[in-house]
Amino acid sequence: MRALERLFIFAIVSIASLLVFKLHEKHAELHKRDGEWSVRKDLQVVEKEKINVFDTNAPRELRKALSEEKLNNYGARVRSGIEEPNERVIDSLRNRIESETGEKKSTVPTSKIDYAFSSSSPFLLQYWASNITKDAQKQDEIREAMRASYGAYEKYAFGFDEVQPKSLRGSNNQGGVSASVIDAIDTLKIMKLEEEYERARAHLLNDKTSGLENLASSRLNQGISVFETNIRVLGGLLSIYDLTSDENFLQRAVQVANAIAPAFETKSGIPYTMINPFTKKGECFSFYQNSAVLADAGTLQLEFFTLADRTKDRKWYEYAKKTMDVILSYKPISPNSIMTPLGLYPLFIHPSTGKFTLERSYAVGALGDSFYEYLIKAWRAFPNAQGRSKYRVEFDNSMDSVLKFMVSKFPKLKWQGTSKELHDAWFLNDLKNGRQVLNMDHLACFISGALVLGAEHASPNDIVKGYLALAEHMTTLCRNFYHAQASGLSPDVVVAASASGSMYGTHNQNIQRPETVEAIFYMYRKTGDEKYRKWAWEIFQSMKEMYATDTGWTGIRDVRKKEAALPQNRDDITQTFFFAETLKYLYLTFGSGDEIDLNEWVFNTEAHPVKVSREFTFPF
Known part of the structure; x- marks a missing residue:
């Protein structure tokens, strides 16, 4: 009351x-x-x-x-x-x-x-904008970009993880598991590229020489990232299963989960960063203090809970549940201070002890991002799970501390060396040993989507307003990262200088990242404001101009140059997430509101959508 x-x-x-x-x-x-x-x-x-x-x-x-x-x-x-x-x-x-x-x-x-009182009730006000209609012409153009870029992969590198458009060959940066096929297949299905989809399906399910077959049968004798395999491979297989109801994809998902399951065999239940499926030996990187990364260990529950739900096998739930229980047992020493803020977690945790390292670094960009994202997404994906409110509480605690300690507000930020500026700019900074570090990587732009998702069921209303205000400002800032560059593409890392009120890129390459168009997608679905479609289309046109070649779509080495599309300024790879995320979010931004209805689907951090399950009742 x-x-x-x-x-x-x-x-x-x-x-x-x-x-x-x-x-x-x-x-x-x-x-x-x-x-x-x-x-x-x-x-x-x-x-x-x-x-x-x-x-x-x-x-x-x-x-x-x-x-x-x-x-x-x-x-x-x-x-x-x-x-x-x-x-x-x-x-x-x-x-x-x-x-x-x-x-x-x-x-x-x-x-x-x-x-x-359920999310699908007609007696409740609609949260998502109701004025969203399909723009078929723009969707067709984005579909053609997918057809062209994925077609180059099929032509020059099919079965490899990635295509190298300049070298006209494939590379294997994800363990040689056909990562581009897996990351692309649900996008192909959503875009109704049926011929490409059928070839991808045949490769993943029937090709006994494929990299995925080696992984699924645990014959792959090299270390692979547990995090990347989970979000790309396991997430991709679960998504295409939900989209098609093809049981063969679910069987493949079980095989992949079995292959990486030995990573969880640690004293604490925190998985190793890397696992060799053949030898079943795990390890963490020395340059991360032989510790697991927060975003790696804390980005498992959506896929593993989903697998447990679809297979009715509780063991998959137990793996991720134990990991999250260890992480969430962390209690900050001074929860109201910038040194150890409530709801924010240190970036490194020891698998042997389950304890975080003593370094007090906090970030919602690289190394931390998807941990916070999965608090709200797992909470949404399983609405009838017992005790799920603790994920909601942790998400709200974390966003409260983000708003208190990690948002720097500027009346104006000017791009160094130019006349371009952004008024009423909110900049998302990291924290290190009690001080703000005005360093923002492109990955942090994801936060707008998480805030929009979190605002739907937040209470009281001032929290809703705070979330949506931050989401709007972050989306505006991230779009400005693109708009201010000569190439129309964003640097990978931007730094702000509080004394001069300026910002500049410190890592000026662009590797086809999705987070800004992801933010725009969620803001458009929430508001129906056409400016977001305008921004998405501007970014897509810049990508098309700068990435596209006759032999594939590449990243750019320096976004400050309008001549970025020259061969010497191109990198030599099409990222698998360009298929999974970037083009998918762009395509759906111009779709109708019921194309992947956000009341019924949740995107994993690789933009693989899985269905909301009201049958899952295991306790969080």
């Missing part, structure tokens, strides 16, 4: 000016559609005009709108596990069901009440 009272007080403060206005002057501004009042539009008018909705002379429909928003906000908190439904709210919901369906409230079954 206290939460409901806080919401009621907040509503009074934020939308009521306590000034009586003339009813006939404002009544015309209330939007009506098919005889029903649009609650969202009415509330926008309330906010804008400071209407006193508590005045008994105010329109009945407007007062009803406020009541419905309160009910919907309450429903969001019930769905998130923050509150249990009380009898008064349930009675209000019964009244609403009766008015909208004609069913007598005394006969409304409990199952319908439960459904009304």
Whole structure:
């Protein structure tokens, strides 16, 4: 009840000016559609005009709108596990069901009440924008980019991990497991490139000489990254299984999981960074203090929980559950300080002890990013899991500390050596031993999407506003990283100087990363604001101009040069995530809202979508 009272007080403060206005002057501004009042539009008018909705002379429909928003906000908190439904709210919901369906409230079954609090209920306000329609022409152009770039891979490097468009050959930076095929196959399916999809399927399932076959049969005798294999290979196979219901892909996923499972055989349950599937020996890198990386160890639960759900084999759940239990057992010494902020985790953890190293470095970019991403995504993917609220709480704690300690706000940031500048810039910095380091890598741009996902069921409303404000500013900044360069492409790392109010790239290569177009995708799905499609299209056109050659799409060595497309300024690789993420997010940005409905699907950190499971009930 206290939460409901806080919401009621907040509503009074934020939308009521306590000034009586003339009813006939404002009544015309209330939007009506098919005889029903649009609650969202009415509330926008309330906010804008400071209407006193508590005045008994105010329109009945407007007062009803406020009541419905309160009910919907309450429903969001019930769905998130923050509150249990009380009898008064349930009675209000019964009244609403009766008015909208004609069913007598005394006969409304409990199952319908439960459904009304579910994410798919029609009785709850829609979170995602409803004005999103397909732009077929732009989707066709992006599809052709996929056909051309993946076609070059098929021609020059099929079966290798990547294609080298300048050398006209393949490379194996992921262990030689046909990584491009796996990363591309769900994108091929989503884009309806059926011929390419069928060739990819045949290779992954039937080719006994393929790299994936070596991995699946544990004949691969070299170290491979557990993290990369999980997000790319296991995630890719689970995704294409969910998209097609082809059991052969699920069988392959089980084989891959078995191949990397020995990495979890440590004293603490924190997996090794690398595993040799043949010898079953694991290791961590010496340059990471022989420790596991937070983002590696903490980015497993979405895939392993999904595998446990699809196979009904609890052991996959146990692997990831034990790892997360160890990580989440960490307690900061001074949770309200910048030295050890609540919700932020050090970057390195020992597999032998399960303890974090003493170095107090925190980042939501490289080395930390997907750990925070999976807190909210795993929470969303399994809405009926027992105890899932602890992931929600940890995500909210982490984002609270991000907002307190890791966001530097500038009235203006100017690109060094140019006249280009960005006003009201929010810069995302790292923390090292209690001080802010104004260093932002492109990977950190993912955070906008996580914040948009987290805002849906957040409470109270000031948290929602904080998340969406940061998401909007981060997306604007990350787009500016592209827009300010002569090539139209972003540097990989940007540094800000607080004294001069300037920023500049320190790593000026562009390797086809997806995080900015990912942020734009989520912001567009949330708001429906066409500026995000405009930004996505600008970035795609720059990619097309700078990446594309007759023999494949390459990255760029220096984005500051307009002549970046010259051969000497190209690298020699098409990244597998260009197929999995970059082109997929661009394509879906121009699709309709029900193309990979975000109420029913969750993207893993490699942009492989898996279905939300309401059958998964294992405890978090």
